Structures are given as structure tokens and as C-alpha cells.
Amino acid sequence: MERSLISKKYQTITPTAMGGSGDIASSMPNLVNFSLGDPDVTTPEKIIDLAFADAKKGHTHYTSFYGDEELIDEIVRFQKEEYGLNISRENVFITTSACHGMWLALEGLLDEGDEVIIPDPYFTPYPSQVELCGGVPVFLPTYEEEEFQISLERLEERITEKTKAIIVNTPNNPTGACLSKERLEAIGALAKKHNFIVISDDIYTSFSYEEEFFPLNTLEDSFSHTVTLRSFSKNYAMTGWRLGYIIADASFIKVVKEINENNVFTAPSISQRAGIYAIRYRKEFQPELIETYKKRTFYAYERIKRLKNASMLEPKGTFYLFVNIKETGLSSEEVADRLVKEAQVLTIPGDAFGKCGEGYIRLAVTVDEKAIDEAFDRIEKMDIFGGKK
Incomplete structure (x- = not known):
């Protein structure tokens, strides 16, 4: 179809970082996916x-x-x-x-x-x-x-x-x-x-x-x-x-x-x-569900605290971790790209969430502790995070 026939308000619309994460996830079988807020817990x-x-x-x-x-x-x-x-x-x-x-x-x-x-x-x-x-x-x-x-x-x-x-x-x-x-x-x-x-x-x-x-x-x-x-x-x-x-x-x-x-x-x-x-x-089921998400969130937070060039506020709510990576000297997109290529860990660059998100990456802690450990074991080997503190 000719572009001129498409509504003008949609001609310039671009896919979001979250929308594009699905393609990456399907192409990497060993990926640890922290991109979308869709936990691995099935409806009760x-x-x-x-x-x-x-x-x-x-x-x-x-x-x-x-x-x-x-x-x-x-x-x-x-x-x-x-x-x-x-x-x-x-x-x-x-x-x-x-x-x-x-x-x-x-x-x-x-x-x-x-x-x-x-x-x-x-x-x-x-x-x-x-x-x-x-x-x-x-x-x-x-x-x-x-x-x-x-x-x-x-x-x-x-x-x-x-x-x-x-x-x-x-x-x-x-x-x-x-x-x-x-x-x-x-x-x-x-x-x-x-x-x-x-x-x-x-x-x-x-x-x-x-x-x-x-x-x-x-x-x-x-x-x-x-x-x-x-x-x-x-x-x-x-x-x-x-x-x-x-x-x-x-x-x-x-x-x-x-x-x-x-x-x-x-x-x-x-x-x-x-x-x-x-x-x-x-x-009947919400207390266990909430405790599962909270436990995973703080478990990942403790792993983040061990990284060099990464920091964040203590979690107050949700199962998202907004990690400050400014000390790496790289942009949010560069860090997110290296995490995928070097560690096969998928995150969302902070600039996807606005100008104030630059210098951060977002992790959706939607996987269990075993997968969290696997992800951070890989991340700790990356030179930009300098191993363990």
C-alpha cells in the first residue's frame, strides 16, 4: 500500500523497545528475559x-x-x-x-x-x-x-x-x-x-x-x-x-x-x-503470589548491589528494578545491547521510558531465583560491570 494512503498520525509511529523485545527473545534460546512485565506465574x-x-x-x-x-x-x-x-x-x-x-x-x-x-x-x-x-x-x-x-x-x-x-x-x-x-x-x-x-x-x-x-x-x-x-x-x-x-x-x-x-x-x-x-x-492465592514477586524482586536487588557501575534505590513497589548504569560511561541503549550480546540477558533501556530514563535500564523480575542467578552470574563476567564489588 502506498504510504500516502496510511493515516498521517500513523505514518511516523515507531515500535517501542518493549514491542521489539519479543523478536529478540524468540531468537535466543538461552536468553534470560527481564524485558516484559509478564511473570512466569500461571493464573491460579x-x-x-x-x-x-x-x-x-x-x-x-x-x-x-x-x-x-x-x-x-x-x-x-x-x-x-x-x-x-x-x-x-x-x-x-x-x-x-x-x-x-x-x-x-x-x-x-x-x-x-x-x-x-x-x-x-x-x-x-x-x-x-x-x-x-x-x-x-x-x-x-x-x-x-x-x-x-x-x-x-x-x-x-x-x-x-x-x-x-x-x-x-x-x-x-x-x-x-x-x-x-x-x-x-x-x-x-x-x-x-x-x-x-x-x-x-x-x-x-x-x-x-x-x-x-x-x-x-x-x-x-x-x-x-x-x-x-x-x-x-x-x-x-x-x-x-x-x-x-x-x-x-x-x-x-x-x-x-x-x-x-x-x-x-x-x-x-x-x-x-x-x-x-x-x-x-x-x-486464597494473592498472599502467596505477592510474596513470590516480592521475594524475587529483592533477590535480584541483592545481586545488583554486588555489581560495579550499577546502583539503585531499594525497591518500594512493583517487580521492576530501575538500575542506574551511568558509571559505565555508556548510554542506556549501549548497555542494554551489550547485555544481550555478551550475557544473553534482555532488559529495556531506560530512555524508552523518557528523557529522565537515560542512564538506567529496567529489569522486570518475572523469572525465578535460578534464572536470576544465571543472569547475574553472566553479568558479573562483563567488563563494564567489573566483576563483583
Whole structure:
């Protein structure tokens, strides 16, 4: 097809480092893959069995346009039990993943030229998602020496009359940073003061290691200025089921429903049935799941501490390690390239997550301790890391 026939907004779109990692992984049989946030833990068997039993009973059709009503009821109960948040069915919409939820949220919020503030480093798709919905990304730098916290002063400097939203992701991918309750309250206050929306990308809520996670939309006067995205992928080991949901004001949920009727119509019914059982029986399997991820994360962190020319903050959340490699004297892409070629260890260069990510690499600790040891045994032999400290 002639390039001129392709939509102009897609003519310049380029693959992300995460998107390209799959090709590398398939070409190296001895590779230790730290690239994608898809842990090797399979969805708990009970969830699978109950979901497929429901499929055999006939749950293979469209659900309500808002989502399976039984799943929505489970979500309403979950929000009350876990966070003390009182919402109704009208505040919930089921999505085909949180990434889909982000697109729906941005599509429903943005007019052409509206600005969306994105803390940097950021989850790689954010800028393109904003641009494809007609918005303009405005980057807000965060720094390791400030524990990658959002600076309220720098945030307020970036607020203009065109500001429509800020994307807040805590615990954070890629840095693992967790925003304090006080910081979230202050961000919520700025949203109310300047009348913009906080898109709260709450994906790693079960993986806050120092303090218990609390959602922004539960804080005083924040609900009306918050669109919350949730996912089943990480908290329930359900990446392949592609299931998430949005919590927001009922008037916005209606807008999202109308948009989605022109997109995927409804999320897969069998995935929604799995979501019911994931929430309903979470206390049976989640503690072990969380402990597994946490143990692996800190195990890899201890191996990183033994390397020369590599350092990082102690993990606060998620299963991502954002490793400072500036002392190697090489760029993020150069280090990531050498890790693949010399050690067959696949990571994501930090510049894939924004300008503030340069000088770092991201490791997704999605493999067991044996594979972690194999990876770091190889890394320790590389001259840029100088062996062991």
C-alpha cells in the first residue's frame, strides 16, 4: 500500500523497545528475559476452572454494554472492603485491559490540543496514547535523588489553561516508586484548584512494599476529579485474559460506554467470569503470589548491589528494578545491547521510558531465583560491570 494512503498520525509511529523485545527473545534460546512485565506465574487453577465451567454453561455471549453485572457487583464490594470506597454499578465500566481503559479515558476526556501531564520516566505507551487521542504530552521530570517523587512545584509550573489531565502511576512502572498519601492529596488538591482530571493508573496496587496502597479516589473531594484504571493482569496473574475496569463519575462512565460501542463492544465474557472469581477468592492465592514477586524482586536487588557501575534505590513497589548504569560511561541503549550480546540477558533501556530514563535500564523480575542467578552470574563476567564489588 502506498504510504500516502496510511493515516498521517500513523505514518511516523515507531515500535517501542518493549514491542521489539519479543523478536529478540524468540531468537535466543538461552536468553534470560527481564524485558516484559509478564511473570512466569500461571493464573491460579481455581480461576481457570471456574471460568471455563461458566463458558460451558453458556457464558459465551455479549455481556451488558457496561460489563458483566456480577463482576461489577464484585468490584463494588471489593472497593468497599479494601478501601472503604462507596461506589455503585454506575461508577464502573469493564474494559479489555487497562491499556484499553487508558485509551477510552483519553478519548473521552481530550479535545484537540488539550495537554496531558506525564511524569517522566513513564510507561512507554503513554505519550502515543495521548497523541492518538488528539492531546499534547507535557513531560514532568522526576529524579532518583528525589526518589522519583512528583515535585509539586514542577507540576504547578506545567499547568496551563490547556491542561486537561495528569497521569499518575503508583506503584510506578518503570521506577518502582510509590507516591506518599500526602503527595497524592496535594496532587488531588491541584486538580481541583485548576479543574483538571487525575488519571490514576492503578495497576500494581498489590505490590506496595513499605506502605499499604491507597487509591487517590478515596481521598477527600478527589473522586469527581479522578478517573481510575484498574487491571487484573498483575494483581491476579491474568495478563493474557486482557481484563480491566474504570472507576469514575457516572456521567463519564456513560460517555465511555458510548465510545466503546464503536470499539470492542464488550470485554470477553469468559475473561469477565474469570475476573469474578479472581476477586471473590483473592485471599486464597494473592498472599502467596505477592510474596513470590516480592521475594524475587529483592533477590535480584541483592545481586545488583554486588555489581560495579550499577546502583539503585531499594525497591518500594512493583517487580521492576530501575538500575542506574551511568558509571559505565555508556548510554542506556549501549548497555542494554551489550547485555544481550555478551550475557544473553534482555532488559529495556531506560530512555524508552523518557528523557529522565537515560542512564538506567529496567529489569522486570518475572523469572525465578535460578534464572536470576544465571543472569547475574553472566553479568558479573562483563567488563563494564567489573566483576563483583
